Amino acid sequence: MVKTQENVFLINTDNLSYVFHVDKIGLILHDYFGNKIDLVDFDVHALRVKPNVGKGTSSVYDSEKSPDLSMDAIPLEFSFPHKGDYRTTPILLKNEKFGYVFDFKFEKFETREPKPLEGLPTPHDANEELVLFLKDEKANVVIELHYLVFEKENVIARNVVVVNESELELSILKALSYQLDLVNKEFELTTLAGSWASEMNQQTQLLVEGKYSIESRTGFSSARFNPFFMLKERKATLNYGEVYSFNLIYSGNHLEEIELNHNSLVRVEAGINPFCFDIKLQKGEKFETPYAVLTYSDKGINGARLNMHHFTNNHVIPSQWNNTIRPVVINNWEATYFNFNESKLLALAKDAKKFGAELLVLDDGWFGARNHDRAGLGDYSVNKKKLPGGLKGLSKKLHKKGLKFGLWFEPESVNEDSDCFRAHPDWIIKCVDRKPSPSRNQFHLDLTKREVQDYIIENVSNTLKSAEIEFVKWDMNRNMSDITFNDFEPGEFYHRYILGLYRILSELTKMFPNVLFEGCASGGNRFDLGILSYFPQIWASDDTDGLARQVIQSGYYLGYPLSTISAHVSSSPSHQLLRSTPIDTRFNVAMFGVLGFELLFNELNKYEQKRSLKLIEVYKKYREIFQFGDFYELETYSDNYRKWEVLSKDKKLCLVGYHLTIQKLLAPEGIINTTGLLEDKKYKVGVVELDHNIKDFGGLVNIITPFHVNPNGWLVNVLSKYKTMGGEKDNYTVYGNVLNNGGLILNPEWSASGLNDGVRVMKDFGSRLYVIELDETN
Ligand code: GLA
Secondary structure, three states, X not given: OEEEEOOEEEEEOOOEEEEEEEOOOOOEEEEEEEEOOOOOOOOHHHHOOOOOOOXXXXXXXXXXXXXXXXXXXOXXXXXXXXXXXXXXXXXXXXXXXXXXXXXXXXXXXXXXXXXXXXXXXXXXXXXXXXXXXXXXXXXXXXXXXXXXXXXXXXXXEEEEEEEEOOXXXXXXEEEEEEEEEEEOOOEEXXXXXXXXXXXXXXXXEXXXXXXXXXXXXXXXXXXXXXXXXXXXXXXXXXOOEOEEEEEEOOOOOEEEEEEEOOOOEEEEEEEEOOOOOOEEEOXXXXXXXXXXXXXXXXXXXXXXXXXXXXXXXHHHOOHHHOOOOOOOEEEOHHHHXXXXXXXXHHHHHHHHHHOOOXXXXXXXXXXXXXXXXXXXXXXXXXXXXXXXOHHHHHHXXXXXXXXXXXXXXXXXXXXXXXXXXXHOHHHEOOOOOOOOOOEOOEEEEOOOOHHHHHHHHHHHHHHHHHOOOOEEEEOOOOOOOOOOOOOOOHHHHHHHHXXXXXXXXXXXXXXXXXXXXXXXXXXXXXOOHHHHOOXXXXXXXXXXXXXXXXXXXXXXXHHOOHXXXXXXXXXXXXXXXXXXOOHHHHHHHHOOOEEEEEOOHHHOXXXXXXXXXXXXXXXXXHHHHHHHOEEEEEOOOOOOEEEEXXXXXXXXXXXXXXXXXXXXXXXXXXXXXXXXXXXXXXXXXXXXXXXEEHHHHHHHHHHOOOOOOOOOOHHHHHHXXXXXXXXXXXOEEEEHHHHHOOOEEOOOEOOOOOOOOOOEOOOOOOEEEEEEEEOOOO
């Protein structure tokens, strides 16, 4: 809800408030962003920074009207350079008359029914929109500050619009989506850094005086730095203390800047990267920046995380997919790579069906001459050698087996060796008179061109109409290079590409509202809220290793809900790292996301097959809670463990994934602690029933055999197919307040012990899933 009182503006959501005011010379000063307050009977002055203004030589101020105010020493709601604020600013403009010097003052405001941006994704169903108009009267340029309010999710989405009302051409050299000035509270900044197959590594550092920035210049949001970041007061933990989180609804180059100045003020701003950015506005034209997302919680990292998760599910992903259970897919990529044909796919489908898959995704290689990554990209004709009955024939056969059908596309690129490139060599992104640089043997199509957009829309939609196809995996496997320009300025290229992409995604998802689209960019090279505005889930990483995925998914969880994170159970040793992880671990990690398969089932050993049958049942039973429940990361007392929780909305059912990295002798007692259970209610805690592979015990198997056997010999091999060893019994009935606070203590981990139901055999990279249910006899 937006309230105004004299010159003060207050934005309230369920749990937070955001306050600013217009000062006597028309600057907008930021007052507060924190726990909820009300203006009634409230002295806003109490919240304000009272600057110690030196009129000394280093302060620059408005000489007549406001000699006591230096722009450098106060929190501002929006700032611009060359009038005394020497911090980084969200805007840099230029025109012929005023050069770089602009001076914006408050003009008016309005509250209105929220309106979507033109060509950029806009979060849907906001409660309200506030718009402030700032004007440079002399230059005739207007800046609009927009605030979309999402009350239940405690999120404010902000953007900036620049309008040129002058006869003179206006260059926009930098236009970020917001600025936020906070008083420093020993803030720590967490960013998510990575690369191909190693996305979303959390890095946390204390802010010191100076400016820190993360960015992408690859043309896309990129795995190098996700646009999500978080600021927390130093003492904040998972469940306590003040945390601010930020994200951007955009898929292109981005920049996030965090600056701590000598006045202990922290400036936060983010938006489109000004790198090679120069937008020209003629009279009457406007430029809209993408929406950024801001949230705050005093309930620690988990509090801010939940706000972001709820917001993404309720207001970013297309509404028809919110709370819509996602299917278990079998994707043939790691199972066959390019080497498949119809009969191989049908055999895979038959096995997959047995193991609970509901949809087969046919990955790369079904079209043109695409038998490797050097040819065929850009073409849409089905490879009849591999699929004699075409897509229609395959789809029919799959549906007959009870499986739905999904298809991989990579529409934004072409191989040089493709019919598309041969017919339209001028469609690729390339700079005049220069040889473009390939990546994975492919070039980007120039999506700034309408005819290229139409080619993609037409071919993808015709393919989708040609057979019963319920799922699309939309891939994009290179970074941009050789940017160019057509009938516009070179400084507009990067942004225009993204606008072209959004037009395509918007058209296709409108044409096929029931097709589930999954984003992908070599895994997580374009995992952002822009893509999620069209595609409700994204393939999170090409690394499917059970341990590596824990790190990757933990990073995603900071900003993105589990329903958006596609995670597959693959074979062991993993193709990426050659690390062996237990089948339980691979399942327990993929369950905290949208679980699917990416393997040949007949390459699982008998033990793994048996466990898979059991674990897929467990997943399906609780799938809705995994995908749409409330997620919490749980406190651990050593870096060797990682604990994840999902909780049903009614708090009756809670699932805890407990993951160990390296087994240690006499390891600390395992603790199951939770967040959010009903404090005064009893819960029954149990571990998902275990079966250990007897091969895991090596030579110790001789303790239970009447004669000596070779642990690597035929007898143990045969035995292991039929016989498993029971696991520990960790069953308890405990009050919610015990689980939420101290936690309960599990049986000890195996430490040169004998096997009985009071010992937890975890092994390296081991994992457990605990089911915690409200005791209905309460
Ligand atoms: C990318 C994707 C993979 C797979 C291949 C196909 O690497 O991330 O999942 O689709 O392309 O070429």
